[in-house]
Amino acid sequence: MEVIKNQVDDLNIEVTINLKGEDYTEREKKRLAAYRRNADFKGFRKGMVPPQLVKKIYGDQALYETINSIVSEELDKFIKDNDLHILGEPIPSESQKENEWVDGSDFEFKFDLGLSPAIDFDLSKEDKVPYYKINVTEAAKAKMKENIFRQYGQLEEGQAAGEDDYVVVDFKQGEKVVEGAYVSVNKVEGTARKKFVGAKVDDKFNVDVTKAFTNETDRASMLKMKKEELADMNPKWEATVVNVKTFVPASESQETYDKIFGKDVVKSSEEFDAKIAERLESEYKQQSDYRLSQDLRKYLVDKAGVQVPEEFLKRWLYESNKEKYSKEDVEREFDSFLGDFRWQLVRGYLMRKFDLKIEDKDMLDAAKAYASYQYAMYGMANVPEQFITDAAMNILKDERQIRNIEESVENEKVIAAVKEKVTLQTKRISEEKFKAL
Numbered sequence: 001m002e003v004i005k006n007q008v009d010d011l012n013i014e015v016t017i018n019l020k021g022e023d024y025t026e027r028e029k030k031r032l033a034a035y036r037r038n039a040d041f042k043g044f045r046k047g048m049v050p051p052q053l054v055k056k057i058y059g060d061q062a063l064y065e066t067i068n069s070i071v072s073e074e075l076d077k078f079i080k081d082n083d084l085h086i087l088g089e090p091i092p093s094e095s096q097k098e099n100e101w102v103d104g105s106d107f108e109f110k111f112d113l114g115l116s117p118a119i120d121f122d123l124s125k126e127d128k129v130p131y132y133k134i135n136v137t138e139a140a141k142a143k144m145k146e147n148i149f150r151q152y153g154q155l156e157e158g159q160a161a162g163e164d165d166y167v168v169v170d171f172k173q174g175e176k177v178v179e180g181a182y183v184s185v186n187k188v189e190g191t192a193r194k195k196f197v198g199a200k201v202d203d204k205f206n207v208d209v210t211k212a213f214t215n216e217t218d219r220a221s222m223l224k225m226k227k228e229e230l231a232d233m234n235p236k237w238e239a240t241v242v243n244v245k246t247f248v249p250a251s252e253s254q255e256t257y258d259k260i261f262g263k264d265v266v267k268s269s270e271e272f273d274a275k276i277a278e279r280l281e282s283e284y285k286q287q288s289d290y291r292l293s294q295d296l297r298k299y300l301v302d303k304a305g306v307q308v309p310e311e312f313l314k315r316w317l318y319e320s321n322k323e324k325y326s327k328e329d330v331e332r333e334f335d336s337f338l339g340d341f342r343w344q345l346v347r348g349y350l351m352r353k354f355d356l357k358i359e360d361k362d363m364l365d366a367a368k369a370y371a372s373y374q375y376a377m378y379g380m381a382n383v384p385e386q387f388i389t390d391a392a393m394n395i396l397k398d399e400r401q402i403r404n405i406e407e408s409v410e411n412e413k414v415i416a417a418v419k420e421k422v423t424l425q426t427k428r429i430s431e432e433k434f435k436a437l
Helices: 021-038 051-081 138-151 192-196 216-222 227-232 254-261 269-304 310-321 327-353 360-377 385-395 399-421 431-436
Strands: 002-009 012-019 086-092 107-115 128-134 154-157 166-173 176-184 204-208 236-248 423-429
Touching (some): 269 399
Antiparallel strands (some): 166 176, 166 236, 204 236
């Protein structure tokens, strides 16, 4: 047996494994013997099938399995003996020739290996990264107040429907009647919207529901039928307005303060103003911290000067995912992948450099934060702690979720450690200019 190393460049190695008949004959015999011990052929006792028959039936399979096993072992041994840190997995070389799978033949296998780049850099206060602090303005506070009042507003009886109102409609088509359908005027499409804007109780008009409500799921729900029934439905309906619901924002009052912040937490317009400023600063800080994490990530990757075997990675990505993606797909998404991949390498280096560890508590805390976020997305605030914990434990049973959370925790730990090492240059900025960044 011969294993030949060809160092193509600093990040690429080609490995050739040459096998002769004597390198695999004994192992092939042992594999065939194992097949014979378990072979159950009609007319023969188990384990007593003639070797020639076993080889005739299982010979090709035994040869293939034996060769693959030896090649895999030799590749692993080569990587370990040479202390190589490879990216992805070895892939067949483009110069690989077709082997003739005949027992006793010589075989040649060529593999390409992509090497992980050496990363080594230090951080100090000489490393400077901007940290943007967004100014809280009166206009921003007024806008947040408006949004909060809308959030705590309600539908009231209206006269003529406006763009932001709801119309309660009975739809009729022959003997078929759908009562009490809620229609959001601003979601009505095409010329039909003109019929709904300004509509009053008892108004009647015809509507082509296919053109007015193009979303099939919403249309089926409104007409109280199954989605698959829509295809055979006559789209022309008569609509009768039975009610108009006007959305009215909440007013600034003690009742509204209590709904937003809790009983008697806020008792005056000045205290309300201070709370709005506090919320804005909290939101702005989240945005600033996220921007900082992105700026630090770019700074660190640039400082590390990470070089990777790009052509190898493209081939490896394709070979690993060709059931799902074409070469064109890989090429199109490669720059995005490469940015994330370089950051993973740098992040892993910094985890080791700063001796950062991920504990079980870190994973649980991150899963709980994610569970709380999911509840909040559905408008569920102040969820009991036990519910949050149970949801987090379920999240941590999902391998995909575990990987995502682990990556998130790594990001947070690395960014936190780096912030202590470098200089953050605080820069005051308006919300408009910050968004423009």
